[in-house]
Amino acid sequence: MEIIAKPTHLMANTATMAYRNILKTIHNPERLMDVLIQPILFTVMFGYLFGGAIAGGVAAYLPTIVPGILIQTMLSAASGSGSQIREDLDSGVFDRFKSLPMAHIAPLAGQLFADILRLTIATVVAFATGFAMGWRPAGGFGWVLAAGGLAIFTGWAMSWLFALLGLLAKSATMVQSFAMMTMMILSFLSNAFIPLKTLPHWLLTVAQINPITHVITAMRAMLNQGLWTQQAWLVIIFGVAIVLIFAPLTILAYNKPN
């Protein structure tokens, strides 16, 4: 069997691969379009469309929608990792990575760590858009940073899931359409945009099971009340569990010699 790479080797290789991904973004800045435009567009659009109907005004609606749209953006940014991996695999350059005496997980790990940059940009843009529209979180700046960190962690954990999907899917298009569907279902069947109390019982149950609801509730407690709740711990545990389950599965799928 293959010997496990030395940790220093793995970290150096992962750093190199992350650097490669960042270089690719620098050469093709349009790769950042989704994380730049989506939070602005959705916050402005949904804020002015639904603000009055749901919360009686835009300013009153912002504490609901800013974390909601941020998590929605995280979902689509995470799915972007999956289709990027699929594209890379199809380009033939992965054959070369696989034929090198390097840590085998590094190409994937590098991609996912480089994507933290995308997630961070999305977080900054989402919060800045809310702020420009008059959002003033009661928790203060420290809690904004903490909530942003939690959102980035959630997005990063989910990117492992999409990485596996990217490895198993036949094409990048398939990853994108599946990701689009997942993003729609997970973000709309949650408390991201609406208060849950008006939902019929069965839908309420679905929304309460939805992990996205828990992430958003935890973030709202941090942003609006400055509270680190039990739900926040739950999100951390859930995120760590996703990485612990999906990272090995992803590696397995990646190493599987056809």
Place this chain on the structure above:
Amino acid sequence: MLANDAIKIESLSKTFGTYQAVTDVSLTIHKGEVFGLLGPNGAGKTTILRMMTTLLKPSHGTITIFGHDTQKQPRQVRALFGLTGQYASVDEDITAWENLMIFSRLNGLSRSEAKQRSTALLQEFSLVASADKAVAAYSGGMRRRLDLAVSLISQPPLIFLDEPTTGLDPRTRNQMWATIRQLVAKGSTIVLTTQYLAEADELADRIAVIDHGKLIQVGTPAALKAAVGGSTLKTQLQSVNQIPAAVKLMTQTLHVEATADKSIITAKLGNPNQVTNVLNRLSQHNIPIVNIAVQSPSMDDVFFALTSGKN
């Protein structure tokens, strides 16, 4: 495994589902030789290469590279070879310099070593002027050169070239051949797949002809040509009327059957010295000739003889 063997393949097979891509191939490739895997599209050359380079797992059989089993010690094996893919496997979005730096680092070079090596390789492969251009803007030949440069970063003793000149124009193909010959001169062992007979003939010390996943024959280009048959004598006459007489005469002289096509008479030639007899006899019978040529078999003849009727 002998000390001068670079690769030993033993009863290698590969099936994809129900499709038998490679069937029971056994081969030994010596150190320092250029070994060509020759075969038509879909013959299984690339599948064999992918198994040798640990990218694909054999269904049966073993491959040993410099004494290391590709399945049991893939990491040790990967440290011993460089691979240049059929489709240039460098990163298109980034520059040549960045590609070289990244692959140098992944090969375990320190940052300063990586810089030195990248600079040296850019010079060696005449890519200095376009080092900072994105590879997407490169011509096919430049991309192949960069691809080859990347696979030479770790100065591996064994180099795999998967169809190194497919899709290149004749000039860049000749440049690529010159580069490959330089590598040979430095003592590297080279395994190349090709569907071009001329390329195998030009570069390879020994050739394995592969067809439908099976090893048809292995040998030096000369041995393969000899196996197919000796030289051919082609004689063109001045007058078409004399052809029947000349055919008869040549059949008698050469003790093989001569055949005529238009004004050219073709006959197998066991010994080149027989040409003198043929010329003497023709002259005695007043049969003037326009042209006479002795042709040794080409790799094309070898290829078609060995893979005949299957494609």
